[in-house]
Amino acid sequence: MKKYKWLKPSLTVSLIYIIFGFLWITLSDALLLFFVSDQETYTTLQTWTGWFYVIITAFLVFHLTSRGLRKVMQQEQEISESRARLALALTAVRDGVWDWDVKRNAVYFSPRYYEMLGFTPDEFPASFEAWRSLLHPEDKKRSEAIIADYLKKIPPQGIPDTFSTEFRLRTKDGNWRWILSRGQIAARDTSNLPVRVIGTHVDITERKETEEYLLQSEKMISIGGLAAGMAHEINNPLSGISGAAQNLNSRLLSDNAANRKAAQDCNVSLDAVHAYLEQRQIPRMVQGILESVERASTIVKNMLAFSRKTSRSFSYHSVEELLEATVQLASTDYNLKQHYDFRQITILRNYEPNTPQIACDGNQLQQVFLNILKNAAEALHEKGIPERAPEIVLRLHTEADHVVISIEDNGPGMNDAVRKRIFEPFFTTKSIGYGTGLGLSISYFIITNEHKGEMEVTSSIGNWTKFTIRLPVHNAELTKQQLQTNETLLDT
Structure with a gap:
């Protein structure tokens, strides 16, 4: 067995030592008895042979020990050097x-x-x-x-x-x-x-995040083309439904001269018709159709905005000022206040001083910030943790030639399955009737497609959700606009 490999050479050396000692003592005593008859001389020579044996064995032990120790020390040095090389290699990788x-x-x-x-x-x-x-x-x-x-x-x-x-x-x-x-x-x-x-x-966390980002981008590009086709296909029948509902409202429910004349020609009282319709709740149904058409129209408009390039107005803006303006807008947003008063949320700020202005479309960035803030407020309201005061933390700092914005809430968070789909069009975790599932999709495209930046979300269930946006300080689109402006000025 490997753990007892030392035993055989040790026993061999010991056996050789015993045999050598036995032969030395036996042969030296026999020779002394044969050649020396005087007892005193015999004793003296026997003592000297003993000392000679001790010197020889000491030399042999020294030789064997030193050789063994040199080999052990050499092996230890080699092992130490190997460990050092391994440690350096592992540190490097x-x-x-x-x-x-x-x-x-x-x-x-x-x-x-x-x-x-x-x-x-x-x-x-x-x-x-x-x-x-x-x-x-x-x-x-x-x-x-x-x-x-x-x-x-x-x-x-x-x-x-x-x-x-x-x-x-x-x-x-x-x-x-x-x-x-x-x-x-x-x-x-x-x-x-x-x-x-x-x-x-x-x-491999960074590799995984990059793979996920590329997959998300490819998916969004594919869905963008699909959304455009769907929007156009939905828009035509939607226009017909909208027109019919408006005609019903105008020709059936409105009290105007044309409706009264038509009722009189049919020997029917318009008031009686209106009473019948009210009793059958027809006005409420027509109003429901009009509201549904309005909601569908908003979805179609968002789908078209999601799928096509829009005219952009790039200029240099302070991200801090855009964030603060958006927070102010969110606190006075009527639709948001219907569900939750944004002013009940504590807004914490952690802004790096002297953050550079960036080349961007200010209106589009405010749209992105507002979408994220609205989602945070609604998550804190609908699924908030009672014992925890609602908070949103705004952070702003620079990394090389990018400005990094993060918006973090202390709400319920989301699991990995939801996080991976959060930027997909029409994906929503809200109740039916609240949200179209396009807000974050459009925000993602504004950041990645229109501004050549990056947008990601991280979360911890029951603790927090954080949206992180990285935007380049300088933008090729702005440079192009400036060149076109300069050319126009030169032409005039």
């Missing part, structure tokens, strides 16, 4: 390393493993259960099944077998990080069962 003793259920986690999750090594136990406790609920069953199946599998002799899986782990601050885990069985017992598995963890 920012991978976390784990080493799982399956039988003892003990796991070694490297410092980087803890670091990527925001922990220190003493903040959670090094065990398989600790890893399981950090898994996202939606990933737990799948990840455990992949590892269990891998441990049962026996690969062909001499062919290394690895596994790879992706999952989310909870960080110390309660957020989630996407992790790519790769591993390989490093040792098996005599029954060919795995006893040691080693591997790495790589933080």
Whole structure:
């Protein structure tokens, strides 16, 4: 067995020492007895042979020990250098390393493993259960099944077998990080069962967010074309319904000279007709048709705005001023006040001083901010947490040549399934009759398509929802407009 490999050479050396000692004592005594008859001389020579034996054995022990120690020290140095190279390599690639003793259920986690999750090594136990406790609920069953199946599998002799899986782990601050885990069985017992598995963890959160952003953009572009076609198809019959409903209202419910003459020609009292219609609730039904047509018309208008390029008026604006103007607008918005008084929400501000102005369409940005604020207010009102005072936090800072705006509420949050669909047209979590599901879709297109920026949402169930917008300080569209303006001035 590997753990007792040291025993054989140790026993061999000991046996050689015993044999050499036995032969030395036996042969030296025999030779002394043969050549020396004087007892005193014999004793003196025997003492000298003993000392000679001690010197020879001491030299041999010194030689063997020093050679062994040199080899051990050389190996230790090589191991130390290998560990240093491995540590540098792992630091460079920012991978976390784990080493799982399956039988003892003990796991070694490297410092980087803890670091990527925001922990220190003493903040959670090094065990398989600790890893399981950090898994996202939606990933737990799948990840455990992949590892269990891998441990049962026996690969062909001499062919290394690895596994790879992706999952989310909870960080110390309660957020989630996407992790790519790769591993390989490093040792098996005599029954060919795995006893040691080693591997790495790589933080792939940014890659996942980029993939999701690209997927969302492609999806929105596809839906944009579909929305345009649908809007035009819906608009024609909608116009017919609207016209018919208006005619019903004018020719049946209005008290005018033409209606009275027509009733008189038919020997019918117009007042009696109106009384009958009121009793049958016809005016309420016609009004319902007109309101539904108005609502459908708004949806069609939004669909067309969503799907086509609009004329833009770019100029430099202060984002802080746009945000403050939008907050003021939200506090006086009649439709919002019908459901919830925006002034009951505490607005917290965290603005970086001297934030540069950006090239943008101010009206469009205010539309985006208002959509987000309305959604936040309605979420806080409909599904708010009673023991928590409603708050919205506005943040503003710069990153390189971008301005970053975040709007965060302390409402009920949303799960991953809702978060991934939040920018899809017609997707809404509101009750029927409230909202069209286009507000955030249009906002997303304004930011990403019209302003070449980025827009994302993050959330924690029961805690918060945060919309983050990144906008370039300078915009090619504004430069183009300025050039066109300059050309016009030169022509005049």
